[in-house]
Amino acid sequence: MTLTLSALVASITLFVIAIFLGFELITKVPPTLHTPLMSGANAISGISIVGALMLANVQFQGTETSTAGWYAFVALILATINVVGGFAVTNRMLEMIAGKRKGGGEK
Numbered sequence: 001m002t003l004t005l006s007a008l009v010a011s012i013t014l015f016v017i018a019i020f021l022g023f024e025l026i027t028k029v030p031p032t033l034h035t036p037l038m039s040g041a042n043a044i045s046g047i048s049i050v051g052a053l054m055l056a057n058v059q060f061q062g063t064e065t066s067t068a069g070w071y072a073f074v075a076l077i078l079a080t081i082n083v084v085g086g087f088a089v090t091n092r093m094l095e096m097i098a099g100k101r102k103g104g105g106e107k
Contacts, residue, residue: 053076
């Protein structure tokens with residue numbers, strides 16, 4: 001597969017538009033919705049983990065490992081870190097909210 005100049009420009013343009021759109025969406029979210037959004041982001045990262053596992057399984061079955069197999073492995077590691085970190089932050093935020101409801105939390 002060859003990458004033409006027009007395909008490269010289109011891909012970069014789409015990436016830049018996605019960056020601006022993501023920034024605008026995240027900055028408009030009120031603080032009360034951050035926890036549900038993080039849970040949704042964790043679900044999306046979970047889908048990324050499944051996709052990376054499927055690709056890694058296909059790429060690592062042979063005797064020779066291709067570049068796509070290594071990319072799948074790196075994607076698996078990064079998505080796992082994202083999911084674990086997201087759940088840890090979400091759990092901590094929920095504990096902070098529960099502590100406020102109980103009357104100030106533990107001292």
